[in-house]
Amino acid sequence: MFKRFCSQAFGTINVAVGFFSLAAIVVGAITVFGSAGLLCLDKAGVKTIPEKRIQQTLQLGMGFTLLGSVGFVSATVAAACIASISGALDEEESVTSSYTNSVVFELSESTPTQDNTDSLYLYQIMRITGCRHLDNKLIVGRVEDESSRKVVVYDLLDSDSQDSLMELFDLGYDEDKLISKAFSSQNPNPNHAIREFVDFYRPQLEFKSSCEEFSSFNLETCVGCRNFHGADKIVCGIHPYGWEQDDNCPDWQSNQRRQKVYFPFEREEVISQLNCSIQPNQVSLLKNDDGTLTLWDDYTNRRFQFLWSGVLLDDFDKLLELDEYARLLDYIQYFSVRTVIEFDYSLKVDEFAQQLQGIATVKISDSGINVRVNYCPKLNIHIERQYRFRFDGIPLYPYESIVPQSLKYNYNLGTLVEWLKVNQARVRL
Incomplete structure (x- = not known):
């Protein structure tokens, strides 16, 4: 903000200097031409004012012209500098986010940071469009929330780190697949954080390059384990060819010399433990590479998104039965004891x-119950809409765009019928 203020103030002063310089050039030019005319008349024998006075006026006009020219050139150079500074400031700015707050991009070197072992940052690989200084460039950054904006502290992703990440995430040679990949680190500097992240996986990456049988699954399973050998194509003494089951290796032990701090729900072993309590109730928790978790309810076809820290994301579904600030463990507890009572709405x-x-038609089909209405948002446009449900009232497609916004978190056959009765003025056959 201070940089922007200084740039604007300097620009205002520069405009004033340029204006006065142009005025000096005009006055000087008029004086020079006028004095030259008087000299010509004096040479022709027409006496007006003393020649000495004319010479002084001519010199004064030339001085004004020279001074104005210097000022105008200086103002032009200063304007170019201001444009360059403004461009550098624009590099820190981007379009507004989905909220009213703005998103600002700042290089890590311009952001004061302090090493704090109590902090854990979530970094993501990004490609920003619409920002001329970052367009089509891969960056690694973290988001900091401020009162009136979001700040993305970033560094450009160098080619070595890019190659290591593509191998680590098993992405082949398509760099676009790196976009949105996430990792955690206690280091506030993006460049240092990504180097530490890659170095943590370095023993497994080197072994993977020499042993084709060592898959990405083995890489994630063995990272940070004190039993890892990684030589002569031997993974470890307990499992020479690596752990081959789908679940986590029971013999994994933390390497005290190579430790890493994780978010509470970042490790696959934690996800597996939570799934043990909710999968009997048709719910599963999935870890995503973008720093999020998906809690999938197979019974209702609903999904809930969380950060690796366990915080529920605002833009996604939520349970009205739980508190507004409920976190992942609250949802796990809810689904672990949920009792499903099925009712046949047919x-x-x-x-x-x-x-x-007179409002809608309700019919039974082979797949369930269909509710068909003619929606009239402006009372003169008829748009046919069909809402489809299972026989127990659960929607087949809970996230269709036609779902009323007021039913976003409580959509089923019963609530839709009540909504149609209340909003019958907006729908008709």
């Missing part, structure tokens, strides 16, 4: 049809 189709007479 027995109530006739009742629903009578309640929605």
Whole structure:
């Protein structure tokens, strides 16, 4: 903000200097031409004012012209400098986010940081479009929330780190697949953080390059384990060819000399433990490479998104039964004890049809119950919409765009029928 203020103030002063310089050039030019005319008249014998006075006026005009020219050139150079400074400041700015807050990009070298072992940062690989200084360049950055904006502290991703990450995430040679990949680090500097992250996996990466049988799954399973050998194509003494089961290796032991701090729900072994308590109730927790977790409810076809820290993401689904600030463990607890009571709504189709007479049609199909309406947002446009449900009232497609916003977190056959009855002025057959 201070840089922007200084740039604007300097620009205002520069405009004033340029204006006065142009005025000096004009006044000087008029004086020079006028004095030259008087000299010509004096040479022709027409006496006006003393010749000495004319000479002084001519010199004064030439001085004004020279001074104005110097000022104008200086103002032009200064304007170019201001444009360069403004361009550098624009590098820190980007378009507004989905919220009203702005997103600002700042190089790590311009952001004061302090090493704090109590902090854990989530870094992501990004490619920014619409910002001329970052367009089509891969960067590694972390987001800091401020009161009126979001700040992305970033560094450009160098080619060595890019190659290591593509091998680590098993992405082949497509650098676009790196976008949104995430990792955690306690280092506040993006460049240092990514080097530490790659170095942590270095023993497994080197072994993977020499042993084709060592897969990316083995790489994630063995990283940080004190039993890892990684020579002569031997993974470790306990599992010479690596752990081959889908679950986590039971013999994994932390290497005290190569430790890494993780988010509470970043490790696959933690995810597996949580799944043991919720999978019997048709719910599963999946870890994503972009720093998020997906809690998938197979029974209701709903999904809930969390950060690796366990914080629920605002833009996604949530349970109204839980507190607004409920975190991942609250959802795990809810689903681990959930009791599903199924009800056959096909027995109530006739009742629903009578309640929605003149508003919608309710019919039974082979796949479930269909509710069809003609939606009239402006009372003169008829748009046919069909809402589809299972026989137990659960929507087949809970995230369709036609779902009323007021039912975003509580959408089922019963709530839709009530919504149609209340909003019958907006729908008709």
